[in-house]
Amino acid sequence: MPRWGMTIDLDRCSGCQACVVACKQENNVPFASAEDLERGRGISWMQVLSTVEGEWPNLRARHLPLPCLHCEKAPCTKVCPVDATHLDSEGFVEQNNARCIGTRYCAQNCPYGVRFFNFRTPEFPERLARALSPDVAVRPRGVIEKCTLCAHRVKRAEEQAYLEGRKELRDGEVTTACAAVCPGQAITFGDLDDPQSRVAKLARSPRAFRLLEELGTEPKVFHLRETRFDEGT
Amino acid sequence: VTDYEPILRPVDRAGRAFWPVVGALLAVIALGASAYATQLRHGLLVTGLSRPVFWGMYILNLIFFIGISYGGTLTSAVLRLVGAEWRRPVARAAEAATVCALLVGAPQPLLDLGRVDRAGWLLLHGKFSSPMLWDVISISTYLLVSAVYLWVALIPDVALLRDRGLGGPLRRALYRALAAGFSGSEPQIRRAQHAMAVLAVLAIPVAVSAHTVLSWVPGLSQKPMWHSALMGPYFVLGAIFSGIATILILLAVLRRVLHLEAFLLREHFEKLGLLMLAMACLWAYFTLAEHLTAAYGQKPDELVVLKEKLVGRYAVPFWIMVGCCFMAPLLLAFRRLRTIACTVAVSALVVVGMWIERFLILIPTEVNPRLRHAPACYFPTWVEWSELGASAAAFVLLLVLFSRLFPVISIWELREDTPRPARGPHGPTEA
Numbered sequence: 097m098p099r100w101g102m103t104i105d106l107d108r109c110s111g112c113q114a115c116v117v118a119c120k121q122e123n124n125v126p127f128a129s130a131e132d133l134e135r136g137r138g139i140s141w142m143q144v145l146s147t148v149e150g151e152w153p154n155l156r157a158r159h160l161p162l163p164c165l166h167c168e169k170a171p172c173t174k175v176c177p178v179d180a181t182h183l184d185s186e187g188f189v190e191q192n193n194a195r196c197i198g199t200r201y202c203a204q205n206c207p208y209g210v211r212f213f214n215f216r217t218p219e220f221p222e223r224l225a226r227a228l229s230p231d232v233a234v235r236p237r238g239v240i241e242k243c244t245l246c247a248h249r250v251k252r253a254e255e256q257a258y259l260e261g262r263k264e265l266r267d268g269e270v271t272t273a274c275a276a277v278c279p280g281q282a283i284t285f286g287d288l289d290d291p292q293s294r295v296a297k298l299a300r301s302p303r304a305f306r307l308l309e310e311l312g313t314e315p316k317v318f319h320l321r322e323t324r325f326d327e328g329t
Numbered sequence: 330v331t332d333y334e335p336i337l338r339p340v341d342r343a344g345r346a347f348w349p350v351v352g353a354l355l356a357v358i359a360l361g362a363s364a365y366a367t368q369l370r371h372g373l374l375v376t377g378l379s380r381p382v383f384w385g386m387y388i389l390n391l392i393f394f395i396g397i398s399y400g401g402t403l404t405s406a407v408l409r410l411v412g413a414e415w416r417r418p419v420a421r422a423a424e425a426a427t428v429c430a431l432l433v434g435a436p437q438p439l440l441d442l443g444r445v446d447r448a449g450w451l452l453l454h455g456k457f458s459s460p461m462l463w464d465v466i467s468i469s470t471y472l473l474v475s476a477v478y479l480w481v482a483l484i485p486d487v488a489l490l491r492d493r494g495l496g497g498p499l500r501r502a503l504y505r506a507l508a509a510g511f512s513g514s515e516p517q518i519r520r521a522q523h524a525m526a527v528l529a530v531l532a533i534p535v536a537v538s539a540h541t542v543l544s545w546v547p548g549l550s551q552k553p554m555w556h557s558a559l560m561g562p563y564f565v566l567g568a569i570f571s572g573i574a575t576i577l578i579l580l581a582v583l584r585r586v587l588h589l590e591a592f593l594l595r596e597h598f599e600k601l602g603l604l605m606l607a608m609a610c611l612w613a614y615f616t617l618a619e620h621l622t623a624a625y626g627q628k629p630d631e632l633v634v635l636k637e638k639l640v641g642r643y644a645v646p647f648w649i650m651v652g653c654c655f656m657a658p659l660l661l662a663f664r665r666l667r668t669i670a671c672t673v674a675v676s677a678l679v680v681v682g683m684w685i686e687r688f689l690i691l692i693p694t695e696v697n698p699r700l701r702h703a704p705a706c707y708f709p710t711w712v713e714w715s716e717l718g719a720s721a722a723a724f725v726l727l728l729v730l731f732s733r734l735f736p737v738i739s740i741w742e743l744r745e746d747t748p749r750p751a752r753g754p755h756g757p758t759e760a
Contacts (some may be wrong), residue, residue: 136379196444
């Protein structure tokens with residue numbers, strides 16, 4: 097059984113937000129008005145947190161792409177009173193939209209702030225509504241949603257492999273929407289349990305770290321820290 | 330005092346203010362209902378909630394109303410077990426206040442649910458690892474035990490009402506049912522007293538568990554300044570504190586409106602006032618311990634929240650809270666200030682202060698998450714304020730109805746001819 101995970105190389109991230117857009121498109125995430133964004137009601141499964149450090153002219157921009165980290169010891173799953181979210185056998189932290197009753201306890205207990213509450217009934221402009229992704233259900237108002245690590249893409253690839261008589265997927269055969277569009281190829285998706293996979297090798301890199309590691313959540317999304325120009329990779 | 334008629338008079342005849350008060354309270358509740366209709370139509374969009382402030386007024390009111398219930402059953406049970414005789418005239422009203430506060434407080438999370446239509450799934454699909462499920466269990470147990478406790482202590486008095494044939498056919502049927510065939514015979518009285526003693530012992534852990542488990546909902550998370558072992562005791566203590574303040578206000582109102590000056594004496598207000606003063610000192614001690622630990626430990630995430638509270642955006646409510654919950658009760662240390670009026674004024678400040686305290690436990694932590702995405706703030710909207718108003722009105726209305734239907738002072742416990750406490754093999758079985 098694979099254990100899906102991801103690495104995000106901060107050295108390769110330019111903060112272009114292509115991953116954010118691709119994710120919205122792939123997963124039928126509705127647009128938010130400027131007012132909703134201002135009031136913290138927007139939804140974006142993939143976020144890029146950007147900060148600018150230092151004083152002009154010695155500035156340094158930093159970008160941190162942040163999807164759901166699919167923690168091995170996810171603090172969000174154990175607090176759900178109706179078992180609407182849990183770690184599945186392939187390592188995805190699943191969110192069951194039909195079960196969720198909207199207590200938002202999971203969102204409270206997620207230290208990364210990657211869980212979103214549907215304050216509105218999702219609405220799509222006419223032309224987009226006709227082009228919704230068929231593999232992802234649109235979430236109703238009043239429930240929590242979050243990044244699935246494109247589990248539907250994995251499912252589809254597994255079905256294809258089955259039809260071709262293969263038991264397992266080849267490394268790189270399936271990837272997430274954010275990884276697919278990243279112009280810097282900063283994002284790598286794959287099976288962390290396969291020591292030969294690209295993602296497993298990157299996760300073993302000395303540059304690899306996990307956000308808020310000290311909380312013991314054991315994320316399966318690793319970030320690779322930036323290097324200085326005079327430092328080799 | 331041997332004439333108990335003043336206690337029965339309000340049950341017999343409604344006062345002149347009864348219907349206007351009921352009407353006004355219903356109007357406030359109707360406002361809350363219309364606000365809720367708005368929320369059902371538009372969802373939680375109509376509240377001030379956002380990401381990362383996922384919980385606001387409704388969870389705050391849950392904690393607040395469950396909190397003010399602590400002046401009743403728990404306090405009454407403790408005083409009963411230690412044999413404090415002065416509790417007799419105040420216990421009934423306090424126990425009724427517990428049940429009323431719980432009836433208002435317990436459903437608050439339903440206002441907060443994103444999908445209230447799926448609330449039943451808490452029972453169908455409940456997952457025991459969630460403190461929220463523990464909450465459902467402990468609060469409903471607490472409500473059940475408190476209601477039974479109130480009822481058992483009420484039986485002899487209801488039997489009296491039944492025998493007098495008070496009220497119309499509906500009320501007479503109610504009294505007949507609640508009196509449960511009580512005739513005042515010796516074995517019945519002994520059984521009732523025994524039940525009271527058992528219930529009093531049972532009520533204490535059940536009551537303590539309710540607010541402890543409630544505190545664990547935020548307290549067991551890893552959020553800065555929520556993740557603290559002190560949360561449980563802090564919540565329970567704050568609950569008793571605000572509960573006693575509520576009871577003091579209630580007793581003063583009942584005393585004035587129902588003309589019970591002969592039963593509710595300055596002595597009762599003094600004693601409860603001193604108990605509240607003791608709670609204020611303990612509250613200050615807990616508050617100091619909690620905040621000093623955060624300050625001295627200097628974990629950056631916690632310091633951000635702490636600074637917001639002490640000197641930042643929440644400094645004004647924080648210091649108002651300290652004034653209301655600690656400075657004001659200190660006045661009661663002076664005997665000359667322990668008048669009924671002064672005690673009630675201090676109690677009102679304590680109730681307000683403890684509401685602010687709950688706000689300050691929840692909100693500053695929520696607006697300062699570990700990973701800061703964007704600046705966050707929270708201010709309740711008119712919908713949420715309406716729900717607070719409607720909840721308070723519902724609490725008062727339930728008490729008004731209770732005082733119309735039942736004697737707010739336990740007549741049988743006051744009666745001189747009630748059998749004196751007998752020390753049986755099971756300890757004090759005095760009821």
